[in-house]
Amino acid sequence: MTWKNKFIEFSLKKGALQFGNFKLKSGRNSPYFFNSKYFYTGSDLLKLSQFYVDMIIRDPIKIDILFGLAYKGIPIATTIAIILYKKYNINLKYTFNRKEIKTYGEKGIIVGNNIQKKNIIIIDDVITSGITIQESISIIQKNSNDNIISNIFVALDRRERGTIKKNSAIEQIKNQYSCNVFSIINIYDLIEYLSLKKIYPEKIKKIQDYQKSYGIHQ
Template identity: 40%
Template sequence: MSFNPQTFIQVALNNGVLKFGEFTLKSGRISPYFFNAGLLATGELLSVLADGYADTLAKHAGTDDLTIFGAAYKGIPFVASTAQSLYNNHQINAHWGYNRKEAKTHGEGGMLVGADLTGKSVWVIDDVMTAGTAMREVVGILDGVGAKVAGIIVALDRKEKGQGEKSAIQELGDELGVPVLALVSFDDIIEYVAKNGTDDEYQSMVQYRQEYGVE
């Protein structure tokens, strides 16, 4: 069964990962919804999310010698479960790894754990991209071992303007020259609200998109 954004939104709501209301973001914007990837803490949620990453990789990434990378910390369980989903559901035996927040000074040492990324083209998995700062740090880490980013997949694209008229995802994709894909977008959430939410929730979402959204 392929990943369905509407199904994931419903599961996320049922588990408190996605909430509607009034939330002040780090940017200072007042958002009518909030997505907390830190609460993706059940087997069901992780399985649904990993299957979504795996489906997207199977469609868009080369399956020969596929290497995937999770950005610490939230990306670590995501990349591990995605590797399992790729193998179980798509018969793709991907290599996977992740970074440490601080370099290990004993044992094998270094910033990276898992597959050897030297000279590899790597797909990076993450939860939500806001300004793209953390992802640029990951790109720098990969550059340091001679790896290059082949593409990026996030769970949610808020589709909000960054510094200019483009979103952080669009800006990063342009900067790196790679695809930056999302399992669920703001458009999927507003579609869900239109069908299942209240009129007030829908109007708040529409107003937010008019003020901060990008095409």
């Protein structure tokens, strides 16, 4: 099995890849959903985060800080930092954002290490229209204009259009922020896997119909 197939099987087994009718933040109604909350044990987090680590170390990239997007990117980024140190002796700093600004104590919306003048890798679970990532980059840039968003890593790229119709979400982010976006799998990897295994044929058809409305080509 390829590492993509291993990830898909892991996600299906844990119930993180779901099929049904789901309203997304983008307002789109989707026949499938990726919910990383189902990776809720230490073993699950280690296994999930190792897939990210494999992407990160595959090619040399400059990293100062791992930035976990609230909320689902936070435990993933934290676990990635631990794996990188324990297995590869890479001692990275990590930080994350709050959904709401804290008005007491240390206050603010950024938790963790100072992110000024840093090469930042953003960690999240899914990219759909790119809205969440754009909002988070805006938070990072408000903290310091000297920050560089070097790369973004997600588990699933839904391969959908961004807020600008002619561009995919990934193309839009690449053009706007001059960074690369990497994913463990994209929706076409899932379609190919389900087709080869001959499972959920009715669900494949719904996903393909959805892609005709909101998706981009492989």
